[in-house]
Amino acid sequence: MTQTKALIAQGSDQATGKTILIIDDDEHLLLGLTARLKTNGYAVVWARDAVAAISIARKQAPDLVILDLGLPAGDGFLVLDRMRALADLIAIPVIVLSARDPADNRRRALDAGAAAYFQKPPNNHEFLMAIRRALGETVALSTFLKT
Amino acid sequence: MIPEGLGRLEAGARLPPAVSTYSPHQLGLADEDGELELSATMRANLLDFDAWGEVLKMYGRTMRVAVALTDSEGQLVGECHNPQSVWTLVREAASDWGTGCPFCITKRLPCAAVADAVRLGAVVVVHDEASLTHVAVPLTLGKQSLGAIIAGQVFDRYPEPLLLRRVAKDFGISAQELWDIAKKERPVARGLLLASGELLAALGNAFLQQRHGKMLEEKLAETNDRFRWLAEGIRDYALFTIDTTGRVTSWNVGAERMLGYTQAEIKGQNFSFIFPPKDIQRRAAETQIREALRTGRAESEGWSIRRTQEQFWANINITALSGPEGSIQGFAIIMQDTTERKKIALVLENAQQERGRLQESFLSHVSHELRTPLTAIYFFTTNVLDGVFGDLTPEQHKHLALALDNITQLKDMVSDLLDITRVETYKLTLARQPASLVKVASEVLSTCNTNAIAKNISLRADCAANLPFVWADPARVRQILTNLIDNGIKFTPDNGTISVKAKLFGQDHDFVCVSVSDSGCGIRAENREIIFDRLAQVQSSGEVSRSGLGLGLFISRELVSRHGGRIWLDSRLGHGSTFYFTLPAFSLAKYCSHIFSSPNLDAGSVTLIAVDVVEVKGGVQADILREIRQILERCIHAGQDVLLPATGDEGPIVTFFIVACTDPKGSALIAGRILKDLRNFDKTSQLNPTLSSKTVLVDRGRLPEEQIHEVAAQIESSVQEHLLSTERYK
Numbered sequence: 001m002t003q004t005k006a007l008i009a010q011g012s013d014q015a016t017g018k019t020i021l022i023i024d025d026d027e028h029l030l031l032g033l034t035a036r037l038k039t040n041g042y043a044v045v046w047a048r049d050a051v052a053a054i055s056i057a058r059k060q061a062p063d064l065v066i067l068d069l070g071l072p073a074g075d076g077f078l079v080l081d082r083m084r085a086l087a088d089l090i091a092i093p094v095i096v097l098s099a100r101d102p103a104d105n106r107r108r109a110l111d112a113g114a115a116a117y118f119q120k121p122p123n124n125h126e127f128l129m130a131i132r133r134a135l136g137e138t139v140a141l142s143t144f145l146k147t
Numbered sequence: 148m149i150p151e152g153l154g155r156l157e158a159g160a161r162l163p164p165a166v167s168t169y170s171p172h173q174l175g176l177a178d179e180d181g182e183l184e185l186s187a188t189m190r191a192n193l194l195d196f197d198a199w200g201e202v203l204k205m206y207g208r209t210m211r212v213a214v215a216l217t218d219s220e221g222q223l224v225g226e227c228h229n230p231q232s233v234w235t236l237v238r239e240a241a242s243d244w245g246t247g248c249p250f251c252i253t254k255r256l257p258c259a260a261v262a263d264a265v266r267l268g269a270v271v272v273v274h275d276e277a278s279l280t281h282v283a284v285p286l287t288l289g290k291q292s293l294g295a296i297i298a299g300q301v302f303d304r305y306p307e308p309l310l311l312r313r314v315a316k317d318f319g320i321s322a323q324e325l326w327d328i329a330k331k332e333r334p335v336a337r338g339l340l341l342a343s344g345e346l347l348a349a350l351g352n353a354f355l356q357q358r359h360g361k362m363l364e365e366k367l368a369e370t371n372d373r374f375r376w377l378a379e380g381i382r383d384y385a386l387f388t389i390d391t392t393g394r395v396t397s398w399n400v401g402a403e404r405m406l407g408y409t410q411a412e413i414k415g416q417n418f419s420f421i422f423p424p425k426d427i428q429r430r431a432a433e434t435q436i437r438e439a440l441r442t443g444r445a446e447s448e449g450w451s452i453r454r455t456q457e458q459f460w461a462n463i464n465i466t467a468l469s470g471p472e473g474s475i476q477g478f479a480i481i482m483q484d485t486t487e488r489k490k491i492a493l494v495l496e497n498a499q500q501e502r503g504r505l506q507e508s509f510l511s512h513v514s515h516e517l518r519t520p521l522t523a524i525y526f527f528t529t530n531v532l533d534g535v536f537g538d539l540t541p542e543q544h545k546h547l548a549l550a551l552d553n554i555t556q557l558k559d560m561v562s563d564l565l566d567i568t569r570v571e572t573y574k575l576t577l578a579r580q581p582a583s584l585v586k587v588a589s590e591v592l593s594t595c596n597t598n599a600i601a602k603n604i605s606l607r608a609d610c611a612a613n614l615p616f617v618w619a620d621p622a623r624v625r626q627i628l629t630n631l632i633d634n635g636i637k638f639t640p641d642n643g644t645i646s647v648k649a650k651l652f653g654q655d656h657d658f659v660c661v662s663v664s665d666s667g668c669g670i671r672a673e674n675r676e677i678i679f680d681r682l683a684q685v686q687s688s689g690e691v692s693r694s695g696l697g698l699g700l701f702i703s704r705e706l707v708s709r710h711g712g713r714i715w716l717d718s719r720l721g722h723g724s725t726f727y728f729t730l731p732a733f734s735l736a737k738y739c740s741h742i743f744s745s746p747n748l749d750a751g752s753v754t755l756i757a758v759d760v761v762e763v764k765g766g767v768q769a770d771i772l773r774e775i776r777q778i779l780e781r782c783i784h785a786g787q788d789v790l791l792p793a794t795g796d797e798g799p800i801v802t803f804f805i806v807a808c809t810d811p812k813g814s815a816l817i818a819g820r821i822l823k824d825l826r827n828f829d830k831t832s833q834l835n836p837t838l839s840s841k842t843v844l845v846d847r848g849r850l851p852e853e854q855i856h857e858v859a860a861q862i863e864s865s866v867q868e869h870l871l872s873t874e875r876y877k
Contacts, residue, residue, distance in 0.1 A: 026523065028523035031527075032523050032525075032527045034534075039530075066478025070515075099516075099522070100516035101565060103576060119518070120518045120521070120522040121522040121525035121526070
């Protein structure tokens with residue numbers, strides 16, 4: 001708890017200038033997760049279905065994508081595949097955040113090019129660490145070792 | 148006056164012994180031993196008058212006597228009247244003849260001829276009140292009396308008018324008429340009567356014997372028939388014998404039918420032709436014969452093949468056949484075609500799997516659906532709690548922290564729900580690796596500490612020094628420990644203690660035993676067995692607490708047993724409980740045993756190659772590590788080298804260890820391959836791989852077992868040494 005607080009405090013001081021696209025159809029999740037990401041200095045954009053996801057991603061060119069697997073108009077794997085096939089999206093790191101059982105889906109998601117897989121609900125601290133790692137941000141070694 | 152008893156003639160008293168003691172036994176007609184008690188049906192059959200009638204009629208006509216057949220009680224079975232005029236007249240006049248002797252004309256003394264004949268087993272001659280004579284001949288089979296034949300109703304002297312007059316009076320007929328008939332009768336000589344009785348005895352008993360024999364034959368035929376039916380009924384079985392080299396020596400009809408070969412074409416062939424080609428390659432026949440040689444029998448189930456190449460599922464039973472000196476002469480093989488049974492079993496199994504699959508998909512759906520709102524609640528709560536929207540009052544903070552505790556509990560329950568279906572569908576997967584119990588325990592303790600502090604419970608850990616790694620899935624060990632510690636906290640009153648201990652266990656120290664003791668209320672003896680069952684919830688005395696779905700211990704037990712360990716508990720009511728579980732210790736010797744074979748060790752040395760990969764930007768990612776492992780796997784020789792499993796201690800430097808049964812020269816070759824492949828994989832050289840190796844010489848003076856342990860111990864200490872040195876490097 002105290003660690004998370006430290007991170008928030010650290011992040012809220014300065015904007016990172018980075019944008020995260022959350023692709024999820026749950027309005028409440030979008031609201032809750034966005035508040036946390038913004039506090040940590042990220043700009044946030046949303047997409048609520050698989051089709052919108054791709055067009056928003058191309059338009060906004062986010063630095064990172066948080067992707068749900070169960071989506072309207074096609075599932076998360078489809079989005080992942082499309083992103084890996086499009087030159088302008090291929091380099092964007094994707095973190096999967098899904099309610100689905102990791103036993104069946106983690107392997108597949110990582111093979112399809114996801115940087116990490118988290119089952120809902122994720123641990124805030126671990127989730128933020130993964131975001132930072134995927135964005136290639138340097139994490140203080142002391143913080144890292146505490147995980 | 149007629150003296151009393153005149154109408155009776157005691158056989159023993161008046162007849163010559165040869166006659167009175169006549170018995171079929173002495174003629175050798177019946178077997179003394181092995182005699183069967185005749186059933187009532189059989190007796191009735193033996194005395195069937197349809198069969199006897201012709202014989203007795205012939206006798207009666209020849210001897211000019213009336214003949215009757217009775218059972219052993221003297222009851223009439225049937226009679227042939229070769230008309231005896233006096234007797235017939237009296238009998239027809241009598242309104243009631245009674246149930247006694249069918250022959251005796253008497254109103255006074257009942258005739259005991261049959262009873263006497265049966266009792267004495269001898270021919271008995273009797274006079275009745277009209278002075279007519281008859282003989283009673285016993286019929287016996289072995290020692291059993293079956294009945295008697297009565298023959299006679301002839302005068303053996305001239306009729307006496309006085310006696311006849313009395314009979315006429317008794318039976319209400321005209322004395323004159325009776326006399327007129329009687330005086331025409333010619334008496335038969337007494338000797339002749341006796342002789343004819345004797346003849347009748349021989350004749351009757353011979354006929355009885357013949358009849359009995361015939362009945363036995365019929366019965367035998369019937370039994371044979373039944374055997375034939377039985378043999379037909381077991382046409383599902385193939386029976387054949389082979390000699391010790393596996394060649395067929397006999398072949399029954401069932402085998403012919405089941406496998407499609409005749410005895411003539413198969414005799415002398417090796418019996419392996421009953422197995423499908425892939426089993427022949429695997430030497431299935433030899434394996435089974437060897438088993439039967441060793442233990443006397445072998446049973447197996449599997450696919451067999453018919454002449455038509457059609458495969459069928461068969462149960463094969465091989466029994467060793469011993470010769471007179473006890474040496475094995477060959478084997479009897481019984482095969483049963485169980486294809487149908489197998490099909491049914493498969494259908495059932497599929498149905499069960501389908502049920503499991505449905506249940507799993509339902510529960511995984513439920514779990515999925517629950518997780519979505521749970522996630523929103525989690526984010527909202529943590530956001531407020533962490534001050535995203537400003538500072539909280541202590542009271543607000545406390546209540547939200549409690550809300551978060553409940554969310555965590557709910558999350559665990561949802562996870563348990565999914566685990567339970569995995570247990571039931573055998574899908575619970577373990578990602579085993581050498582794991583440090585000390586590390587896992589300290590992680591769990593720090594997580595559980597929040598709950599413990601809330602109840603002012605002191606949480607202590609005490610792990611034995613030099614505890615080996617366990618061969619386990621660290622996430623699952625964490626789950627087991629969390630379950631046990633959380634349970635302990637739940638059932639321990641405020642200010643109690645919970646201590647976690649770990650030490651070596653088992654005869655060869657090949658297990659690590661972890662114990663979790665609490666100072667709680669204890670568990671009643673009757674509950675100690677059921678506590679590990681699914682949905683078990685033992686009501687605690689005193690405080691009633693919410694305790695999840697009651698799946699924790701059930702899942703823990705499954706996880707422990709899936710690891711090859713055991714879980715149990717020790718408890719005294721009012722003095723707390725201790726839960727124990729064991730996990731297999733990781734043994735380098737065992738893990739590498741397949742490459743530590745004598746030919747490999749004969750090379751003289753074993754080399755440990757350490758591949759260090761340096762972390763770049765926030766740690767090496769799991770998928771990169773996975774790819775590196777795959778590259779390393781490709782660089783080594785599977786039968787000769789082993790890539791040790793990861794310990795999960797991923798820090799700034801990750802080390803991969805390779806145990807290679809080779810000398811420094813060979814290890815340099817492997818190192819060269821690895822470096823080349825890693826550079827190809829990581830062109831920017833961010834991983835900066837470095838290799839080092841350490842060679843262990845094999846002490847050849849030792850026994851193979853000792854050699855392996857010696858080498859493994861040295862490799863193990865080299866691994867530790869390397870990890871410590873990289874630690875320093877950091």
